[in-house]
Amino acid sequence: MIDTFSAIYLSMLLPLLAMVGNLIFADRANLRDGFTFACAVATFGAVLIVLANEGSAITQEVSLVEVFPGVDIAFNVEPLGLMFALIASGLWILTHIYGIGYMRGNNEDHHARFFAYFCIAISSVMGIAFASNMFTLFLFYEILTISTYPLVAHKGNKDSVDGARVYLGILIGTSIALQLTAIIWTYALTGTLDFTEGGIMEGKVAGWLAPILLALYAFGIGKAALMPFHKWLPAAMVAPTPVSALLHAVAVVKAGVFTMLKVGVYIFGIDYLAQTGASEWLMWLAAYSIIAASVIAMMQQNLKRRLAYSTVSQLSYITLGMALATSMGALGGGMHIAMHAMGKITLFMCAGAIYVKYHKTEIYQLKGLGRAMPITFAAFFVGSLSIIGLPPLGGSWSKFLLMMGAADTGHVVIIGVLMLSSLLNVAYLLPIVARAFFLPATGDTPTSYNEAPLFCWLPPAITAVGCIILFFYAGYIQEFLMPMVGG
């Protein structure tokens, strides 16, 4: 059996191996994509080995190299990170299949380059998931930003160059100006950056400073798309859809909220946040972000942009979960990472399938398309319900936990915000499905069955089923995450 840390290193090295494969076999499409697929499966396997070895335990860290005194590049296993690694590597397999269908079906250029950068991004996500201190996390966080930049700029036309500029500007800008300041400040005050149960700030950071530090972190983690630093996410929608699906619904944005949870739980410590009230303001800002982004989503006519704003809103659920400063909230936030990932990747893959087959990007063009693409739209429907949070779909549990957390702290308004948000989700997601199934087809829309290529509709169908399965296994996930809050 492979030991835990070898498996961790494998999970980071296998995607890099896939990248090298892409460069070597650049011109042999089937070999190249097959090789990447094998590496993706192996990466998932490596993460499964970690799971089999450690379960939901929090392990000691293993250091690779000491960069500054007391600051190492080091890794450990911890339930939240392990869950994140499982989601990202598992969905990578599906997204890769989907990506092959999309890139070929859509006649995009430079496949090898595209998949190569994709692999680097996945590798850095694994680094983020297994990082055992803030420094290591930050290192991979920045690699993730830089490796996804060429994916956003992939088409090379003016729109994508501009979009990529906004993307990089906000993500690099916030991380260097705010997050890095916060990290070095934390280090100067506490002398460590290790993720520690119960946090490292207790007794070392004055109460008045805590909200300021938290603000530097919360806005500095630009990938969490907390308003007003959310504009990069809609800007990133110029990327090919596989990027939007895996990276901008799962890996990159979840890396953001994952970092947010890690900072809240292991750097500040939930009790410290609760004592000092440092996260009170963040809770209200996240609540505002949830509602405002949903309202903006309703006004979007472009399907991918609507989904992007929906993501902005849903990410704030997770930030909210941390800001509630109760263990229930943190658990809900953690679980929402999984639930939202499964739901949102479904929606994006459906949007991409529609684009590949019929080149439709605007919502008003979708009239009657459901008869031609029943599987795609059925998957879209299931994904929508999960985002809304209706049983029997995964999304309902995480919302439930978040509401419990809000009730614990006596914030009735927050419960109201969560309910209002669900209604808004209904208002901007379900009309899309209704329009496709119930309105008559117009223009060039076919009326008989004519689905997207197999590689484009199968992956979203699988993740839609995943949304249903997650509903029944939510209890396991909650139990799995328990050690994170010391339970």
Next chain:
Amino acid sequence: MAGAVEVQHTALTLTDHLPVLQVAIPFLAAPLIVLVGNRTFAWVLSFVASALALVISFLLLMAVYDGGYISYALGGWEPPWGIEYRVDAANALILFLISAIGTVVLPFAYPSVKAELKTTSHTLFYACYMLCFTGLLGVVVTGDAFNVFVFLEISSLSTYVLIAVGAERDKRALTAAYDYLIMGTIGATFFVIGIGFLYIATGTLNMADMSDRIADQGSNRAVRAGFAFIIVGMGLKVAMYPLHLWLPKAYTFAPSAVTIFLSATATKAAIYVLLRFMFTVYKPEFVFETNTSLLVFMPLAVIAMFSASFVAAFQVNFKRMLAYSSVAQVGYMLLGIALLNQTGLTATMVHMFNHGITKALLFMGAGAMFYYTGSAFYDKLGGLGRKMPITGACILIGGLSLIGVPGTAGFVSKWILVQAAFENGWWPVAIAIVLSSLLAVVYVWRAVEVLYLTPPAKNSTAKEAPLMMLIPMIILAGSCVYFGIFTDLPLGASETAANVLMNGTNGELLR
């Protein structure tokens, strides 16, 4: 006791003479190159001489890495009467940087000089290069104040020539060299006047000796005036804002190989001299110095960080952009001095090293593109990142290191500098540091977009750079990443150096 020392010196083991060989080898190579007068031989000899210098500097650095110092009496004349070469961690690191860059530039210079200069001047070019190399090494290795001035002049005079030969391609190199000649001479004059004052006050030229005697002087005006003259004089050579005006021109119009070498070493040697005078000759407790740091260095450094970066963001010439970025980066180094704490000095030392390799790498990238396009203007560089993938990747790594992205050398120095600012409780300064690095994102990314996202010029004949250029670039790009993760060598030496400078404890005499 004196007898025992005498015996050691007459025993003539080679290691005893490393400090002087460090300077003597390249110094002797220069006239030899002129005497033989063969182009290929000139290059080979330069390369051998600088490689030997590199080996020597590495041995010296390893010897003093953990503290202590090496004192070498030139010609056997005991200090403080004779000239003393004194090596400790502070100058050993800079010696290593200068000789490493001097060596790694030479393979690059071979094709580059061939393309940029007419064949008759190649031999003299390498002779000048060796003189400049000698001068910079000498400035750093010597422990004698007047000897600093002598070597400073050797390096400066040869630098003027090296910049001026750029006129074969662009006549503006002549005015650039002339500007630098005037400014550099003013700087050197101020510096020598400052030393004059110190000599009047203390009656010695040996820096260690001077240091002891200044401590007895109290607030002697000659000592203060000397300090002011030295700071301004060296400030000119450092390109301290607002005394930096010679630098962008000189770096833009000098031949590529010269720019690479100077950008990584010349200002660094000058900053080292500044450090040596501020912390060894004068002590940090010297009140006048505390005020200078707080009221002159700190504001000027912050202004440099912002204004020079801002100007860099608007440049349309790659080399000129990098030159302005250098002025801004010098600001970070001066800020580390201004903090007047040990972490700040560590930051200055390590940033000199890290910025040296980063900037050399970027100017090499510029030089490799210049090799094909004959221009460094952005409109001529469009799409070159795709035509020259390895060069492009190297520039990208250098750019990331310049911004200070984690995993690169530039990040290490920025981290230490911000930490030093927090140690002093100067959090607005810490925020200024990170905000100014956002401007670095802007000017670096502008270049990246040009290289990768603009369509290449029609009938562009550019292809991947020759191997002689690629190897140095790959070495430097590798170092940028290596020293971003394995920080032992530069950071360890910098910490020792900062300790030596800040606490004035030289440790034991090693040999």
